[in-house]
Amino acid sequence: MDIIVAEGLSKVYPNGQGLHKVSFSLSKGELIGIVGPSGAGKSTFLRLLCGAIFPSEGTLNILGQEMSHLNRRQLQTLRSKIATVYQNFNVIPSLDVARNVFMGRAGKLSYASVVRGAFRLTAKEESEIEEILAMLGIEDKLYERCQELSGGQQQRVAVARAIYCGAELILADEPIASVDPATAELILQLFQSLNKQGKTILLSLHQIDSALKYCSKILAFDHGTLVYNGCPEDYIKSDVSKKIMGNVPRTGVKVV
Numbered sequence: 001m002d003i004i005v006a007e008g009l010s011k012v013y014p015n016g017q018g019l020h021k022v023s024f025s026l027s028k029g030e031l032i033g034i035v036g037p038s039g040a041g042k043s044t045f046l047r048l049l050c051g052a053i054f055p056s057e058g059t060l061n062i063l064g065q066e067m068s069h070l071n072r073r074q075l076q077t078l079r080s081k082i083a084t085v086y087q088n089f090n091v092i093p094s095l096d097v098a099r100n101v102f103m104g105r106a107g108k109l110s111y112a113s114v115v116r117g118a119f120r121l122t123a124k125e126e127s128e129i130e131e132i133l134a135m136l137g138i139e140d141k142l143y144e145r146c147q148e149l150s151g152g153q154q155q156r157v158a159v160a161r162a163i164y165c166g167a168e169l170i171l172a173d174e175p176i177a178s179v180d181p182a183t184a185e186l187i188l189q190l191f192q193s194l195n196k197q198g199k200t201i202l203l204s205l206h207q208i209d210s211a212l213k214y215c216s217k218i219l220a221f222d223h224g225t226l227v228y229n230g231c232p233e234d235y236i237k238s239d240v241s242k243k244i245m246g247n248v249p250r251t252g253v254k255v256v
């Protein structure tokens, strides 16, 4: 079943940059690596998919719904089914880690529950959140304010929030950009295990080796266009990858 279908999808910023005429479809249950040099259009692509920005042209169907046909409320409902890890983490600095993670479910809860959670979490909510933080090695930060955390710790909070959200579609923009290699592996393994549980996951990654190791499919962008859509094994042999890899460091991990 296709859960994302795009036809001629474009987002052109006033300076003429952006994403140009992207057509593709994605099946449920894939773990997609989005690769390409800096400025290729990866973040623009993910921001379009989560409805944070709107296309200049083309059509985009997500989870069976045509984005351009949705009113504000319908768009909100659709967004609540998509978990997004933003490049800048998007955590609320003055809130503690537990409440930042709790807010991952805000779109699915009643207004009263969100307000209650902002003051007091139930024991069940707290233990669920703690369990996710433990998987990411930051359970000791449960009640620390996000503004007191390092960039890498905030990135893990953003990943925890996406996991806690329970969405069937997870979009993560460079989710391992600010963490050490061991934590990066931990995060990618977590995404892999969520994928095995049936979640569809799109990860934008500068670490091409990680994309090849963990992803079932690669989407490569260059200068705002989709230049590759297929399996990792063919990508690594393609001319496209040779061109793109000129800009991206590799560490020599073999694809098996």
Ligand SMILES: Nc1ncnc2c1ncn2[C@@H]1O[C@H](COP(=O)(O)OP(=O)(O)OP(=O)(O)O)[C@@H](O)[C@H]1O
Binding pocket: 013, 014, 015, 017, 018, 019, 036, 037, 038, 039, 040, 041, 042, 043, 044, 045
């Ligand atoms: N808000 C904006 N206004 C104008 N131009 C923008 C805006 N956002 C992105 N761009 C331009 O669109 C192009 C694609 O940017 P985008 O952030 O999608 O690339 P990217 O592949 O995610 O890059 P990186 O790997 O550096 O994060 C770039 O040329 C960028 O300068």
